[in-house]
Amino acid sequence: MNRTASLDKLKSESFDICIIGAGASGAGCALDAVLRGYKVAIIDKKDFASETSSRSTKLIHGGVRYLEQAFKKLDFAQLKQVRHGLEERHIVLKNAPHLARPLALMTPVNSWLEGLYFKIGLQLYDTFATNDTLPKSKWLNKSEVMAKIPTLDSKKLHSGVLYYDGQLDDARYCLALVQSASEAGAVVANYVDVSGFQKDVAGKILGVNVSDTQTGNAFTIHAKLVINCTGPFSDKVRLMANSGLPERLRPSKGVHVMLPKETLNSEYAMLIPKTSDGRVVFAIPFEGATMIGTTDTECDDIQSEPTLNQKEKQYLADTLNPYLATQIDISQLRSGFGGLRPLLSADPSKSTKSLTRDHEIELDETSGLVSLLGGKWTTYRLMAKDTIDQADEIFAKSNVCITADHILAGGENYKLDSWKELAQKYDLTQEVAVHLVKKYGSRAERICKLTVDEPLLKEKLSEHYPYIKAEVVYAVRDEMAVTPRDFLARRIRFEITDWDETLNSLPVVTTLMARELGWNPEERERQADNYAREIGKFISDAE
Structure with a gap:
């Protein structure tokens, strides 16, 4: 990937599709589109995966919390999201085995009744996970749990339910998508900012007005179709294309903290099922540290990069401490990060915690802009497929999506040993x-x-x-x-x-x-x- 060569092509060539945003959804769309034979450009205001897509909990999952909410509230949208996530989980693991791998998660429980509740729930979770080879959930006794996570408080522990999801290095997985799209023929460039659109007399988009933020040079990328994949910033691009559109996004902020590996002293992750605000929190081994997250708070200021504060740090410590024999000293914090979720909402009265992580493809008939709204990491490929299916419809084509079996850059002939x-x-x-x-x-x-x-x-x-x-x-x-x-x-x-x-x-x-x-x-x-x-x-x- 050569940035200078890419910029020259963006300035001089015309494209079938220009994708704005090179996070998981945009990179996924670029790969899908170029494999279907389209001439594709993909740009990002900053770096690849510089926002939401590098700041996730690093899990490939259907969402245990969504499954619980689906049954408690008879919310079939949540159930659909779980099914989509678990259907895609094995594909995410298979297509980049160097960047994604199975992860064992322990749910500690304090009573026989609580253990039965989680065992039944996780068995249901297993039934939705078709076509993969991850082990099924198990109910373990206290000694078995302590052998796997020795830093838990054995006095409070009754037993634990073990289940499996996947873990990924989100930023590098996104980069692998970008590399794969580039090697298949897409023109990719970071640090290219969108300032507006070039339109015909009917108001349809003909090109994207951009500038290279490293030099300040402005130019126009000419494309037959523009796809907006900017996550929590999607409304800005939508309104830039058509100021009459209603806002659709309700971004929420989530933070994670990093503590020493000795916090869990285990290769097993932990699902904390009880929190003060009704969420679930994870403690996960990652890159030689223990990552704890995440929070969920309303976020009105999406222009400033999300950081973490003392209150959020304390919330995460207070959530994990009841399960540990030795309490977390928050001064041990090594680092942390914050991110924005691109939550979709048609009801402003709902809290962000109650909003589904499903996605929607919007075609603005006035400008011709296609926007991929909502979604989450695990379903990036399905989101991209639905988006490029829409592109096929616009171009009156019927291409086949082949990304389910496309091994990503670095995954070819991969052998850990x-x-x-x-x-x-x-x-x-x-x-x-x-x-x-x-x-x-x-x-x-x-x-x-x-x-x-x-x-x-x-x-x-x-x-x-x-x-x-x-x-x-x-x-x-x-x-x-x-x-x-x-x-x-x-x-x-x-x-x-x-x-x-x-x-x-x-x-x-x-x-x-x-x-x-x-x-x-x-x-x-x-x-x-x-x-x-x-x-x-x-x-x-x-x-």
Whole structure:
């Protein structure tokens, strides 16, 4: 993926479809559309997956909470959402095995009756999960639960119900979708901002007026059809195309915190079924830390990046503490992140917690804009299929969707144990080799090859983590990383796991990026300062 070449094509060529927004839904649409034979462009105001799609709970699931609500309230929309999620779960796992894998989740219970309730519920959950090979749920006794999560409070524990969902690295999964679309022929570019639309005399969109935010250069992308996949920002694009449209989105904010791995000291995740506001909260091992989330609060300000505050930190600690033998010390917080959910609502009186995560495809007859509204990570492929089915209808075509069987970039011929060969061939530690294979899949050797002529690139960015310098170079050359945050927050997940070590690695990262991108010393310092300020806001808001 070469950004300069992509920008040249965006300026000089015409497209069948231009997709605005390169998160999960936009990237999924781009891959589906290009595989159906369309000439596709996809752009994003910031980086790929820079908003909602990199800030999820990292779960591939149907939604246990949705299933409970469906039966309690006879809400068939919730039931439909569960079914869709579980139908898609095995596809998400299969198509990128290096980035998505099964995850065992424990639900601790305090009584026999409570255990029976959750066992029945999770058995129902299992029945919706067709076509996959994940193990079925089990009701375990206290000793079995404690053997799996030894930090639980055994005095309060009666038993536990174990079930399985999937886990993914959301930012890199989205990048794999973008890479796959690019390799299939789509033209992709980040940091391209939309300022308006070019229309014909009847008001139909003919092109997208944009600017390259890195240079300020403005131009128009000419396309027969424009698809809006901007998640919680969809109303802004919709109203830009047609100011007469009603607003449809009710964004809500959710935050997660990262604590040391020793908080659970387990490879098993935990579902906390009882919270003060009626949600469920998860405690999940991720990238060498324990991630706890999420919250759900109304969010009126979607222009400012969501951060986490002391109240949200305390809520998550207070939710997990009753289950632990040793209480969480919130000062142990390593990092955290906030995100926005693109919830759909036709009823302003409903709270965001009660809104379904299902999706809707909107065709504005006046402007011709197609908008993909709502949805969640697990169903990204189904959302994209429905959207490109709509495009087929507009173009009077009947193409077949083939994304269910399309292995994503890095998943081709993937073998987890290939780390052994890489470690031996390139003199890498097991920790580093396993990390590379889990992040880059069958393409991990591309990073290793960079170290042959430049052995210093094998050096780690931090002694406490497996990330190496060669990844910075590869991210710039092959993954369109433009800023330090692209690399630190999304190409690797350093930012969301450890703020202090991320900042410690910043000088090395910016020096390597400066070499690759031709930054002078002043630009390198500006990039470092900008990133330090961004992270500084997260840290100060969380204190």
